[in-house]
Amino acid sequence: MTQNHLLLRTLRGETVERPPVWMMRQAGRFLPQYRALKERYSFFERVRTPELAAAITRMPVDELDVDAAIIFSDILVVPDAMGCAVVMEEGKGPWLPNPIRSHGDVKRLRTPNVEADMAYMEQSISRVVHEIGDRVPVIGFAGAPWTVMCYMVEGKGSKDWELTRRFLVERPDAARDLLDRITETTINYVQLQIRAGASVIQFFDSWAGALSPSLYRTWMVPIWQRLVEAVRDVPVILFARGAHICPTELASLGDVALGLDWSIDPKRARELVPHRTLQGNLDPVLLFADDDVIVNTTTSTINALGVQRTIVNLGHGILPQTPVEKARTFVQTVKEYRS
């Protein structure tokens, strides 16, 4: 039954009556129900307690009637499982107290046994898939290896990821080793998610734009190929934020869907890639604008991307202060869209 859901039909390229809609970071950011849980449990408690993760995952489906659930987690559970500890400080972003700065640091990383070490993820997905039933599909996700490497090298968020870019250029052997290890764990991790019941996998390469097209092509496209080959059983969405080779070159990796950030015109993206599913791409700050601006921008985005092969979403994660009624206006505009 879930297999006939709008999102999956869109990802398979079947004809649909309207595009599906969901929002990146819809689980665990802006809803008051989530904020209440945040008072009582730490970030990793929320992620690693299947009851909590499932409840948070379900919230936007219950509250806003979006067309997909995305499992509540964080891309940094992967480096944490690899032995590069992650500390989440509320309101401050992630902090990795022992960042990777040498080949020695890379060699000290471990290859986790994801079935054992990340069993909470299997349980969380199984639970939420069971609870949601055939209402909407559940999306699993992971960070793309480049973006995970950014945090591991830098140790915290950064504007330009200068240390990581230098690491790539100054220590290519260590960088290759590090990216290989992240890629291997990432593949094991998303396969675990698929076995647990995830119907779609999205990879987040949030800092793709920090690299030149030439470095991105040399280093990251082969990694994308490995990831796409490893996720054969369910549709895959690649979100390479800011990458100038997205969507054109990434579209050639196979029948992948491509996430678009708000830096590209949706009309232009559709001209460049007529035959792939495209997902995006409203600037999340538009959900602070007047209702008519939200309705008009959402409608013109659908007009530009087209009804077919389109998933409406934001161009990056929903912002924590977003008013719930504005998010509802966005979702409802897509649901009521008539071409």
Add this chain to the structure above:
Amino acid sequence: MTQNHLLLRTLRGETVERPPVWMMRQAGRFLPQYRALKERYSFFERVRTPELAAAITRMPVDELDVDAAIIFSDILVVPDAMGCAVVMEEGKGPWLPNPIRSHGDVKRLRTPNVEADMAYMEQSISRVVHEIGDRVPVIGFAGAPWTVMCYMVEGKGSKDWELTRRFLVERPDAARDLLDRITETTINYVQLQIRAGASVIQFFDSWAGALSPSLYRTWMVPIWQRLVEAVRDVPVILFARGAHICPTELASLGDVALGLDWSIDPKRARELVPHRTLQGNLDPVLLFADDDVIVNTTTSTINALGVQRTIVNLGHGILPQTPVEKARTFVQTVKEYRS
């Protein structure tokens, strides 16, 4: 004599024997001579003392034999002159303790009398133009109003400039007023630089990429038009980092030169814009790579952009830790280039 310099001939579209080369932030960042001065004088002392500013401006010309000097200053002298104080903390980046958060804050700004309030800039440029003689032209510069607004609203650096993007969407009237005021002061400020002897003006829109093409087109292209019309007497270089409408749409603003960041393939940029001078675009971290990587990347960038209508530069400011000999390898590679 300076009028026949390689940089100005390139900007006028005349045939040249090789492309000129300089580096963004070449003055006041990585040279040991500059670091020594930093120990003794505060940031604003260095900027506002014509002897110091001129000496710092000259350093990369003397040390590396680049084809242009760029006046040592900072884009944030403009908000500071407008009454939005700027504090420069070493190693921490700029801090604006009273950021703009309401229309009331905008209305409290002042319109500086640049001749009086920024007289140090006129003196610094006159002095360095006199000292450098006809060796190389001196470039003046200012921030583009959007990027200046980003710092004024946010109060400090930011990954995504979320508060500023929200300001634009939630308080469009206040944003328009603020951008108008910044634009007016910026025009007066660069005209002062031209009167003092600047041969070229470059505008830095370092955070252009934070806006969607649609918002950038609506809000910023008319401002670019005003700036370009106001700088009629000397060539102008527009550097809109990360803007997806650069270079294509900005090229239609007139006979402007366009600065490219490293996120776009130089070959692709040249295909898109065959008839404008393009400047760029090596990733600054490449100046930490092995010499052969620097030589090869620099050479292939020139091959891609072409010898004519090209200014070789980095894709953003040179990084503070860059080894001097690596910067020299970069400059020499351009100087020895043979097509």
